[in-house]
Amino acid sequence: MGSGTNDPSEVVAVVGGGSWGTALANAAAAAGRPVTLWMRDADAAARMQAERVNARYLPGVGLHAQVRATAEARALAEAGTVLLVVPAQTLRGVLSALAPSLRLGAQVVLCAKGIERGSDAFMSAVAAETLPAGMPVAVLSGPSFAADVARGLPTAVTLASEDGARAARLAGLLSGPAFRLYHTDDVRGVEIGGAGKNVLAIASGIVTGRGLGESARAALIARAFAELMRFARAYGGRAETLMGLSGLGDLVLTASSSQSRNFAFGERLGQGATPEQASGGKLAEGAFTAAALVGLARAREVEMPVAEAVAAVIAGELTVDGAMARLLSRPLKAEAE
Numbered sequence: 001m002g003s004g005t006n007d008p009s010e011v012v013a014v015v016g017g018g019s020w021g022t023a024l025a026n027a028a029a030a031a032g033r034p035v036t037l038w039m040r041d042a043d044a045a046a047r048m049q050a051e052r053v054n055a056r057y058l059p060g061v062g063l064h065a066q067v068r069a070t071a072e073a074r075a076l077a078e079a080g081t082v083l084l085v086v087p088a089q090t091l092r093g094v095l096s097a098l099a100p101s102l103r104l105g106a107q108v109v110l111c112a113k114g115i116e117r118g119s120d121a122f123m124s125a126v127a128a129e130t131l132p133a134g135m136p137v138a139v140l141s142g143p144s145f146a147a148d149v150a151r152g153l154p155t156a157v158t159l160a161s162e163d164g165a166r167a168a169r170l171a172g173l174l175s176g177p178a179f180r181l182y183h184t185d186d187v188r189g190v191e192i193g194g195a196g197k198n199v200l201a202i203a204s205g206i207v208t209g210r211g212l213g214e215s216a217r218a219a220l221i222a223r224a225f226a227e228l229m230r231f232a233r234a235y236g237g238r239a240e241t242l243m244g245l246s247g248l249g250d251l252v253l254t255a256s257s258s259q260s261r262n263f264a265f266g267e268r269l270g271q272g273a274t275p276e277q278a279s280g281g282k283l284a285e286g287a288f289t290a291a292a293l294v295g296l297a298r299a300r301e302v303e304m305p306v307a308e309a310v311a312a313v314i315a316g317e318l319t320v321d322g323a324m325a326r327l328l329s330r331p332l333k334a335e336a337e
């Protein structure tokens with residue numbers, strides 16, 4: 001691609017041609033960056049490049065003129081900024097496979113919201129274990145439905161890097177007319193917010209699907225946020241980060257809208273579907289992250305009754321009604337505990 005810039009960091013690649021990858025590719029292009037959108041399926045890439053639309057994941061939204069869709073890994077070598085936008089449980093495999101094709105020193109931005117099952121590893125830990133030394137890692141997370149971002153509706157998210165100056169530069173690089181990036185050096189806080197809210201949004205969907213009313217849902221969201229804060233405190237995330245976009249902001253969005261796949265998954269569980277039926281073939285990251293989140297919480301003795309209930313329902317250990325009964329029969333306690 002003729003990038004028209006001499007600074008490789010201004011050349012962007014997006015790995016993953018699903019709804020969020022396509023939306024972020026459009027957003028980066030709207031910010032003025034030349035963008036390569038890499039996907040594993042060569043036929044899908046060729047179709048997207050020719051038809052200028054991601055008909056499977058984002059129908060009705062045109063692909064920006066500055067986005068080139070491809071399945072050729074060598075196209076990644078031009079990019080100094082690489083956004084990883086594949087499901088959390090596939091990140092390790094995708095990074096291992098593509099690392100040799102990435103430009104030396106390229107900055108990698110992790111956009112998946114989840115915790116790896118089995119290892120209970122945060123996404124930044126997976127990247128640290130998988131990428132060659134010297135490749136800086138950042139995390140992007142916040143309240144942002146792909147369809148909204150891809151259409152250019154106003155959205156704000158957080159970009160985190162342990163190197164605060166890099167976070168600020170990346171935020172500037174990817175911000176556009178309607179897509180605003182705030183920046184922070186609290187990587188752990190941002191990734192906890194994104195991964196945790198998906199699990200808790202499932203609980204909110206369950207309450208809604210079971211017909212327990214808006215008051216119950218508001219109570220559940222507030223208690224869910226309290227346990228997310230406890231978890232973050234135990235794992236080194238800062239309270240002010242969780243009070244921001246990747247935490248409260250994303251929980252509010254995802255725990256109150258059927259547009260969220262996690263919420264919709266929970267809603268169907270609440271209506272009596274099995275976990276297999278409830279996913280409807282769509283990605284509900286919280287269903288995979290729930291057990292890992294609970295495992296990490298138990299390891300540091302963090303009380304997370306809402307996340308525990310979600311994990312137990314998904315594992316088939318509790319019915320929805322059994323989970324609700326357990327939550328409602330917990331001993332009364334001070335709100336701030």
Ligand SMILES: NC(=O)C1=CN([C@@H]2O[C@H](COP(=O)(O)OP(=O)(O)OC[C@H]3O[C@@H](n4cnc5c(N)ncnc54)[C@H](OP(=O)(O)O)[C@@H]3O)[C@@H](O)[C@H]2O)C=CC1
Pocket residue numbers: 016017018019020021039040041057085086087088090093094111112113114144145146147282283285
């Ligand atoms: N959608 C949204 O609104 C938002 C999503 N996110 C997060 O972004 C991440 C990705 O989600 P999203 O784009 O929505 O998911 P989608 O289900 O829309 O797309 C997933 C994409 O990942 C690809 N993929 C899956 N496995 C692999 C693999 N092993 N190697 C390469 N590519 C693979 C799929 O390719 P194929 O089609 O070939 O299977 C597909 O292109 C999730 O963690 C999600 O939580 C974050 C913010 C907003």
Ligand SMILES: O=C(CO)COP(=O)(O)O
Pocket residue numbers: 113142143144145146201250253254259260261262263283284285
């Ligand atoms: O993370 C998201 C919005 O910020 C997307 O939520 P879902 O994955 O639940 O659709």
